[in-house]
Amino acid sequence: MLRSHGVLRLLACNPRIGGRSGRLAAGAALVALALAAGLSGPASAQQTQIINPGSMAVTGFSGTIIPGFDEGLPPGVDPVDETFIDTERATLRIFDVSALGGPPSGQLVNTPLPFEVLAGQIGQVFALTYDDGVRDGTPSGVPNLYAGATSLHGIRIVTPDADDDGRPERERRGKAGATFMDGQFAEDNGGSPGAIWKIDGLTGEVSLFATIEDNSGPGIADVAFDRASRQFFASDLDSGLIHRISADGALIDTFDHGVTGRPARGLEAVADDGAVMDIQGAAFDSEDPDSWGFTQDERSVWAVQVHGGRLYYAVGEEAEIWSVGIARNGSFAGDPRWELTVDAEEDLPVTDIAFDNQGFMYLAQRGDIENRYDYSQFADSGDGEVLRYWRESPDDPATESIWVPVPQEYAIGFPAGHRQSTGGIDLQYGYDAQGYFNTNACAATLVATGDKLRDNPALEEQLAAGGPLAVHGVQINSTMLVRPQNEPPFGSWFVDFDGFFEDAEVEGHVGDVEIWRPCEGRAGYYERIPYPGGFLPPFWPPEFPPPGNLPPCLDVEAVNYFCTPAGLEADVYVRDVAGIGGDSVKADSRTPGVSVSPLQQTKAPGAPFTIGMSGFFPGDRVDVGLCFYRQSDADAGGYYPCCKVVVPLATPPVSCEP
Numbered sequence: 001m002l003r004s005h006g007v008l009r010l011l012a013c014n015p016r017i018g019g020r021s022g023r024l025a026a027g028a029a030l031v032a033l034a035l036a037a038g039l040s041g042p043a044s045a046q047q048t049q050i051i052n053p054g055s056m057a058v059t060g061f062s063g064t065i066i067p068g069f070d071e072g073l074p075p076g077v078d079p080v081d082e083t084f085i086d087t088e089r090a091t092l093r094i095f096d097v098s099a100l101g102g103p104p105s106g107q108l109v110n111t112p113l114p115f116e117v118l119a120g121q122i123g124q125v126f127a128l129t130y131d132d133g134v135r136d137g138t139p140s141g142v143p144n145l146y147a148g149a150t151s152l153h154g155i156r157i158v159t160p161d162a163d164d165d166g167r168p169e170r171e172r173r174g175k176a177g178a179t180f181m182d183g184q185f186a187e188d189n190g191g192s193p194g195a196i197w198k199i200d201g202l203t204g205e206v207s208l209f210a211t212i213e214d215n216s217g218p219g220i221a222d223v224a225f226d227r228a229s230r231q232f233f234a235s236d237l238d239s240g241l242i243h244r245i246s247a248d249g250a251l252i253d254t255f256d257h258g259v260t261g262r263p264a265r266g267l268e269a270v271a272d273d274g275a276v277m278d279i280q281g282a283a284f285d286s287e288d289p290d291s292w293g294f295t296q297d298e299r300s301v302w303a304v305q306v307h308g309g310r311l312y313y314a315v316g317e318e319a320e321i322w323s324v325g326i327a328r329n330g331s332f333a334g335d336p337r338w339e340l341t342v343d344a345e346e347d348l349p350v351t352d353i354a355f356d357n358q359g360f361m362y363l364a365q366r367g368d369i370e371n372r373y374d375y376s377q378f379a380d381s382g383d384g385e386v387l388r389y390w391r392e393s394p395d396d397p398a399t400e401s402i403w404v405p406v407p408q409e410y411a412i413g414f415p416a417g418h419r420q421s422t423g424g425i426d427l428q429y430g431y432d433a434q435g436y437f438n439t440n441a442c443a444a445t446l447v448a449t450g451d452k453l454r455d456n457p458a459l460e461e462q463l464a465a466g467g468p469l470a471v472h473g474v475q476i477n478s479t480m481l482v483r484p485q486n487e488p489p490f491g492s493w494f495v496d497f498d499g500f501f502e503d504a505e506v507e508g509h510v511g512d513v514e515i516w517r518p519c520e521g522r523a524g525y526y527e528r529i530p531y532p533g534g535f536l537p538p539f540w541p542p543e544f545p546p547p548g549n550l551p552p553c554l555d556v557e558a559v560n561y562f563c564t565p566a567g568l569e570a571d572v573y574v575r576d577v578a579g580i581g582g583d584s585v586k587a588d589s590r591t592p593g594v595s596v597s598p599l600q601q602t603k604a605p606g607a608p609f610t611i612g613m614s615g616f617f618p619g620d621r622v623d624v625g626l627c628f629y630r631q632s633d634a635d636a637g638g639y640y641p642c643c644k645v646v647v648p649l650a651t652p653p654v655s656c657e658p
Contacts, residue, residue: 049142050115051201051516054098054429054437056447057128057145058474059511060497061153062091062119062183064375067167074165080374081170085156085183087120092128092147092199095495097428097476100435104477106414106490108454108467109435117147121206122197123186126150126351126423127222128514131247132230132573133201134606141575143516145199146209148220148234149185149192152351152423152511153378154371155217155286156181157279172373174284174291180217193217193277196234196245201516210249212236217277218294222351222512226306228560228571228608229330233311235304239272240295242304242313244332253331257315258299261322261336270298289369303363305353308652309562309571312339312361314350319365321350328562340401346383351423352512356443356479359650361389361403364448366423367508379508384421386410386448388482393619393653408482411489412448412475414456414463418487424449424512428476435493442517446479449510453494467494468501472510518557518575553578553643554628560608561652570649571608574628580641584631585609590623590646591616602631611649619653 065086066079073082093114100109127148133140157178158168171178185191194212199205210232212220218237225232231252232245241254255261258270277293278284285291294300303314310323311332319342325333342350348365355361365387367380387407395402413420425448430441438444451472454463463469477492486492497510555575562569576582584602587609589595597612613622624647633640 049202050094050199050204051130051142051145052096052098053439053516053518054096055516056095056097056428056474056495057092057514057516058095058424058449058495058497059092059125059128059147059150059513060472061124061375061378061509061511062086062089063498063500068165082165082167083375084158084167084170085119085124085181087183088118090114090116090498091119091122091124091153092117093497094145097495098437100431100476100493102435103433104435104491104493106454106463106466106488106492107494108471109476109493109495111495115204117197117199117204117206119183119186121186121189122147122149123184123191123195124150124153125197126152126511127220127234128424128512129223129225129232130201130514130516131225131232132227132606134230134247137605139575139606140202141518142201144201145514145516146223146225146232147197147199148223149195149197149215150219150511151193151217151237151277151289151292152219152366152369153509154375155277155279155292156184157284157286172286174279174281176280178279180279193219193238194236196220196223196232196249198249210234210245210251212238212243212251214239216293217279218292221300221302222304224304224306224311226311226326226330227558227573228306228309229326230606231330233304233306235301235313237294237300237302238276240299240301241272242301242311244330255311255324255332256299257301257313257322257336258296260334261315261324262298264336265338267298270296272296272299287371287373289371300349302349302351303353305355306560307355307361309560310337312353312355314342314353314363317349317368318342318347319344319350319363321353321361321363338401340389340403340405342387343406344385344387345419346385348384349423352425354426356427357650358443359390359653360479362425362427362446363387363389363407364421364423364425366421370508376505377507379422381420381422381451381507382415382417383419384412384423384450385419386412386421386425386446388479391653395653410446410448410477410481411483411487413450413453414459414488415452416456416458418483418489420450420452422449422451422508422510424474424510424514426513426515427479427517428515429517430478444479445476446481447474447476447513447515449474449513451507451510452504455504456488459488462490468496470501470504471496472503472506473497474510474513518555553580554626554645556647559649564612566612567614568612568651570611570613570651572611572647572649573608576628576643578641578643580628580630580643582628582630582641582643584629584634586627586629587611588625589613590625591621594620594622596622596624613649613651616651618651618655620651622649622651623647624649 125147130143133143194215198209221235411418427443428445430438430444
């Protein structure tokens with residue numbers, strides 16, 4: 001069986017196909033086929049957890065195979081017609097990027113073997129998100145990973161075997177009896193175009209989490225998890241709806257931007273036209289995405305991300321960014337708001353959004369869909385940008401948006417233009433000078449997916465020492481390195497998605513990237529600051545590190561802000577580093593003139609502590625002192641463990657409406 005990363009045309013004379021040193025021909029008539037015999041098999045469920053702080057999950061096309069190639073093909077048979085999705089190779093990999101081997105110099109990084117999930121298990125996927133790791137009501141510290149089915153890595157259809165060669169027949173156009181190719185949506189495993197898969201962070205077990213039944217083939221654009229309400233949001237490319245999904249996978253309700261969002265900006269409501277992907281109809285063309293049943297561009301929602309109590313989402317190829325509030329009960333608040341229209345060289349969909357703990361918003365574009373029959377191209381390459389926006393401070397009344405009108409841009413990839421984004425983006429811990437994690441820097445690094453990342457003939461001599469040029473995967477660099485800095489990106493590291501380097505001509509084969517980064521704002525331990533109220537110093541459990549080398553006893557993992565009738569409130573999610581088993585806090589303000597409330601509260605495991613604030617100016621930092629403890633210990637009387645920290649809360653620059 002001949003396996004290839006993707007591109008397949010015609011066999012060259014005397015091709016070298018037995019190893020991984022073959023060279024890919026660039027001509028339309030010649031193609032080398034890379035044999036994957038040297039790759040390791042998929043990682044199976046492990047004894048230890050598969051997701052750790054900083055774990056980098058990446059999606060991409062799984063590659064192809066010609067079943068029975070060793071027996072030869074009949075004369076006159078085009079190998080492309082006998083090439084199928086390889087169901088035994090991965091469409092999702094989880095990389096350990098905690099040690100990158102040295103300072104960045106534009107080099108390829110060799111990581112430990114990643115954990116893999118195969119196309120036969122979940123089909124082709126793009127969107128990724130993590131949950132909060134709460135299992136049976138108890139925080140475990142290890143999240144699960146979720147992946148959404150996609151058409152962004154092509155649509156392949158087949159009809160039953162008609163020539164008795166033991167293989168189904170590939171079809172370019174819709175035809176009676178056509179079905180999706182094995183490995184497209186993992187239908188044998190219960191999958192579908194509307195599937196969202198769950199990968200257990202402890203065991204690696206794969207299961208079907210949720211299904212959007214009415215999705216006919218376009219698939220899921222993006223998936224996001226909201227810690228405050230413990231629910232998911234998924235954008236549906238078939239209908240344009242954003243689905244709200246419970247923590248156990250039940251579909252709750254939907255938000256329709258075309259009908260509900262657009263009128264908030266004075267635009268005409270646009271309902272879904274009802275178009276579907278009909279692979280048995282003559283109108284379907286596998287190389288024409290306009291026949292795939294996507295909803296209209298005006299209502300097509302791509303990226304979704306939760307930030308500050310609102311769901312941000314990207315609409316259409318012109319890429320407008322909107323947001324809608326998330327009410328305290330988790331429902332859509334009914335207050336859709338246009339945020340900005342993306343200022344980029346090309347009008348392309350924004351397929352991923354990320355926020356850091358300073359309020360910067362990062363956007364990643366992906367090129368237009370191009371589904372070549374020979375698997376060589378799934379998206380246009382060379383125009384996708386990675387951008388960074390921030391709020392105007394103070395807001396400029398002369399501009400329509402509260403965000404700056406012109407974003408910063410990152411140089412992605414070495415090819416001319418440095419716009420090789422394939423639509424995935426996230427924030428990562430910082431790295432020290434030797435390429436090791438610095439977990440105290442919670443969002444200091446940008447990770448972005450791209451193709452042809454090290455391919456630039458003009459720089460080949462400089463790049464040669466850093467590894468192969470045909471790298472399709474992830475670029476990693478400091479968030480500080482906006483253009484023209486890091487142009488070309490020699491201040492970056494690169495990770496290849498699948499370890500093949502003969503495939504220089506493929507485009508759009510890499511998808512999303514998601515980092516597990518439990519550090520979205522770290523609380524500082526303050527033994528030196530006297531805490532009012534007479535609380536005793538923290539008691540450290542026997543198994544915790546002794547004094548002299550004490551980390552913070554409590555981490556703040558996330559903060560979400562809400563405007564309420566009483567004013568601004570912050571939901572603060574904490575991680576019990578010291579192992580106190582706390583469920584309660586006592587709070588006071590460490591910022592003169594600012595009041596906080598309530599003074600004491602007890603919450604269920606995993607639920608946030610809600611801090612109300614008054615007496616500050618929007619955008620001010622408010623320092624809140626916390627004593628974190630277990631209420632049952634306090635009820636018992638006497639001395640009990642109490643972790644004392646100061647939490648710096650950076651309030652939103654926009655005031656709550658009275």
